[in-house]
Amino acid sequence: MESTLSAVVVPVPEAEPRVGALRAALDPSAALGVPAHVTILYPFVPPAAIDDGVLATLGEVFAAVPAFEVGFSKVSWFGEESMWWAPEPAEPFVALTRAVSARFGLLPYEGAHAGITPHLTIGHGAPIERLRAAEAEVAAGPPVGATVRTAVLMTGSRAAASWTTMAELPLGEG
Secondary structure: OOOOEEEEEEEOHHHHHHHHHHHHHHOHHHHHOOOOEEEEEOOOOOHHHOOHHHHHHHHHHHHOOEOEEEEEEEEEEEOOOEEEEEEEOOHHHHHHHHHHHHHHOOOHHHHOOOOOOOOEEEEEOOOHHHHHHHHHHHHHOOOEEEEEOEEEEEEEOOOOOOOEEEEEEEOEOO
């Protein structure tokens, strides 16, 4: 299967025990092979155009940012279509998105949204009753904390289980 899409994301493996099963049922990106994550830039460079120069530049952007702590406790919504966890603080993700976007001349989500709202999608496009039940389940549990030490460049297509990690992008030392 040829990869036709790419994304730069921060995986949040600490979130998987809490939201992995919900994402598998409610978030189509989970079926594509994308783990629980906060998106930095999507779409990114077409996979056929990713070369050593792109990887080196991307690596430089992330190496310039120190690792940071983040927590997930607040459930938020985009309309009634998408339910997500808000990272706290959000600013490091916003700064990373701006840095990658500026370095490559790409707009997040191709400019479809006015601002940058970092989020970890739990459900998207599922029936509202199922999303509301998932919201209640997530809100009833304890917050999840993580240390962000790396981002990844992923490539894939719209086919099931097609997304894989092409490169790991370590953040700098604090």
